[in-house]
Amino acid sequence: MYPPIEPFKTGFLKVSDIHNLYYELVGNPQGTPVIFLHGGPGGGCDPKDRCFFNPEKYKIILLDQRGAGKSTPIASLEENTTWDLVKDCEKLREHLEVDKWHVFGGSWGSTLSLAYAQSHPDRVKSLVLRGIFTLRKSELRFFYQEGTSMLFPEAWDDFIAPIPQAERKDMLLAYHAQLNSADEETCAKAAKAWTRWEMWTSKLHVDAAQVAMAENDKFALAFSRIENHYFINEGWMRDGQLLEKQSIDKIRHIPCIIVQGRYDVVCPATTAYDLKKVWPESTLHIVPDAGHSSREPGIAKLLVSATDKFSDF
Structure with missing residues (x-):
């Protein structure tokens, strides 16, 4: 570069x-x-x-x-x-x-x-x-439902943790509810978990500095809410x-x-x-x-x- x-x-x-x-x-x-x-x-x-x-x-x-x-x-x-x-x-x-x-x-x-x-x-x-x-639905399903989860099981556990067991059949929908919650603590917790999942899985060798980006409240909220908004709506x-x-x-x-x-x-x-x-x-x-x-x-x-x-x- x-x-x-x-x-x-x-x-x-x-x-x-x-x-x-x-x-x-x-x-x-x-x-x-x-x-x-x-x-x-x-x-x-x-x-x-x-x-x-x-x-x-x-x-x-x-x-x-x-x-x-x-x-x-x-x-x-x-x-x-x-x-x-x-x-x-x-x-x-x-x-x-x-x-x-x-x-x-x-x-x-x-x-x-x-x-x-x-x-x-x-x-x-x-x-x-x-x-x-x-x-495509298949791409979203692979990353947010079943696929990447099999390769990063420990990170997946962290990703699904904020979501009640009964709601985990549709992680995009479940996260949509939490990322748009009126309760700021619920929203912030979900935003960090969503962002950590992507940061954790983005490199062949996990980059701790990249994962740490999820702790930035402002970045995590924008990143998670907007991504989820687009994915729920299938990009229009x-x-x-x-x-x-x-x-x-x-x-x-x-x-x-x-x-x-x-x-x-x-x-x-x-x-x-x-x-x-x-x-x-x-x-x-x-x-x-x-x-x-x-x-x-x-x-x-x-x-x-x-x-x-x-x-x-």
């Missing part, structure tokens, strides 16, 4: 009567524009996210999505859907007077990248996608919509590089493989010794290689 770098401009974009979105510009003001779409949803951007791009060649645009990061109001679910976020990307592009840009997204960011590109294919120069997630999409031929045909002409960890148990490799099958023109790299996180060495190396490849495009 490239060395740490500070933004040359930061700002807020008012996208509705409710939401103000934080954005920052990094790198070369005259460079080729690229937008970084963070995961979660609800995760927000991190300074390290600036470092996937050559700062001499790219004008790097980072956006905290609705309710996430420095955007306000934090953890808000109102007017917060996939299609609101797609419209936000367009509003930001127009605000910054960008004609076309490269789009980079991992995990939920890959979902939003696909949704945006399929909505505005004429505005996308290239796609770099990591840890593919398309919000048909099951498998992003992988339908009619959807892929809209973006088939766009150069795309996909980077996927072989042992990703948050967004399993089967989804990246399914995307490659319906979009054979794309390039798929499966990293043999990695999980879900963009920070794992093999994944980070390939992501930087991909952005370097597209930097003069």
